[in-house]
Amino acid sequence: MGRIRLAGVWLALSLFLGACAPSVPISQSKVEISGREAAARRIRLLEPAAIKLDTGYSRTLAQDSVWQSFGRLPQGQVFRPVGTIFTIEGRQVHEAYLVIEEQKLVGFYLPGEENYSPLSTAVPLKFGDIK
Amino acid sequence: MGLALAGLVAGCASGVKHSEMAASIPTIKQGEGRIYFLRSASMLGAALQPDIRLNDQVVGESKPGGFFFVDRPAGKYVAATATETEKTLSFGLDAGETKYVRSSPSFGLVVGRIVLELETPEKAKEDLPSLSYTGNALTPQAK
Numbered sequence: 001m002g003r004i005r006l007a008g009v010w011l012a013l014s015l016f017l018g019a020c021a022p023s024v025p026i027s028q029s030k031v032e033i034s035g036r037e038a039a040a041r042r043i044r045l046l047e048p049a050a051i052k053l054d055t056g057y058s059r060t061l062a063q064d065s066v067w068q069s070f071g072r073l074p075q076g077q078v079f080r081p082v083g084t085i086f087t088i089e090g091r092q093v094h095e096a097y098l099v100i101e102e103q104k105l106v107g108f109y110l111p112g113e114e115n116y117s118p119l120s121t122a123v124p125l126k127f128g129d130i131k
Numbered sequence: 132m133g134l135a136l137a138g139l140v141a142g143c144a145s146g147v148k149h150s151e152m153a154a155s156i157p158t159i160k161q162g163e164g165r166i167y168f169l170r171s172a173s174m175l176g177a178a179l180q181p182d183i184r185l186n187d188q189v190v191g192e193s194k195p196g197g198f199f200f201v202d203r204p205a206g207k208y209v210a211a212t213a214t215e216t217e218k219t220l221s222f223g224l225d226a227g228e229t230k231y232v233r234s235s236p237s238f239g240l241v242v243g244r245i246v247l248e249l250e251t252p253e254k255a256k257e258d259l260p261s262l263s264y265t266g267n268a269l270t271p272q273a274k
Contacts, residue, residue, distance in 0.1 A: 083251075083252065083253070084251045084252070084253070085230075085249040085250070085251055085252075087220075087248065087249055091218070092218060092219045092220070092221065093218060093219070093220045093221070093247070093248060093249075094220075094221045094222075095220075095221060095222035095223060095249055110221065111207070111222065111223025112207050112208060112209065112220075112221030112222040112223050113207060113221050114207065
């Protein structure tokens, strides 16, 4: 009897947790990338950066990871990863590019949706330009 | 026991290995990109073999030890499996770009499911040679 009750609790918990994974916050309207450059600027992270997403998931930007300028949003300059991929996660998984303003990661550009997802707390980044 | 084992074995991909067919894989057409779907060979969750949808169109099945690919125009894509209504995967595809989508079993407290994630080219290329092709027959390229 106790096992049945425990299984019931697990089932309820499972359904509850599955249903409650929050979605990644996104801007109301689609965003347009401007200023795409042919010879794009490249940066290298000098230190790893831990990111706590508002969905409860976390990500780490690796030290020495290289990012290439993809264009600009009103919120900041957009950088895509070079030679790898980066995703953010909530209820869904989204490919994501970094949006950086004044040496801080302020949010993400989601190329699969042409949307912007802000971070509630900007994350300082230490990076250098690759010549 | 024998029947269960037979079922598990039958569930694994058994087509031509990527390493044997790499030379016959066509180049990507201009304006299109390529999306590989791959799944490691593992008995864990082998019975879960859902369809994979790309922008709501079924493009293949997630089979342990299998891979297939589709070529699509550059644009925005959402991939999902039939067992997963919530956890979709969205990504962009550039012309000439190759993206890798890995499917893998995930077990919650009660049920198992197949989830999709973007894989790095580096890891995907390590795994691909040993995986078997589960897609449609390839059309020979015009010389």
